[in-house]
Amino acid sequence: MLQDFKNFIMRGNVLDLAVAVIIGGAFGKIVSSLVNDILMPPIGLLLGKVDFANLFINLSGTHYASLAEAQQAGAATINYGLFLNTIIEFLFVAAAVFLLVRTVSRLQRPAPAAEPTTKECPYCLSTIPLKATRCAYCTAELKE
Secondary structure, eight states: OHHHHHHHHHSHHHHHHHHHHHHHHHHHHHHHHIIIIIIHHHHHHHTTSOOGGGOOEESSSSOOSSHHHHHHHTOOEEOHHHHHHHHHHHHHHHHHHHHHHHHHHHHSOOOOOOOOOEEEOTTTOOEEETTOSBOTTTOOBOOO
8 A cells, every 4th residue: 555655646747736736835925925015005005095905894893993903803804805805816826827828838839740550441441551552351452
């Protein structure tokens, strides 16, 4: 069983998947920082100095000046500002993945067409080897 597990882990696609998950996690952190630290502050400024991360609906009825204050007090909140940030992060990740896949698919060369190894007998229309001089099905002699 241990040998089977080792063989499973050492297969190329499992290692590729592990590398992809690690790089994807790091890429997610970069995109989160891009959205939260670089993109959202100017957008919030353009929309009247709104901090999206601080937009919430307080369900407890008590007034709190910020989301952090409400969460520290244990108030029930709907954090729609954080949800908007997450949607924007998703859109950036999706766009980046789309551009990456599109670029890689453009850079890949199409596979060369395989040389045919069979041909069709002109008499019985059976498939026969390309080098055949006589059809194995109808025994007709084939011209080169």
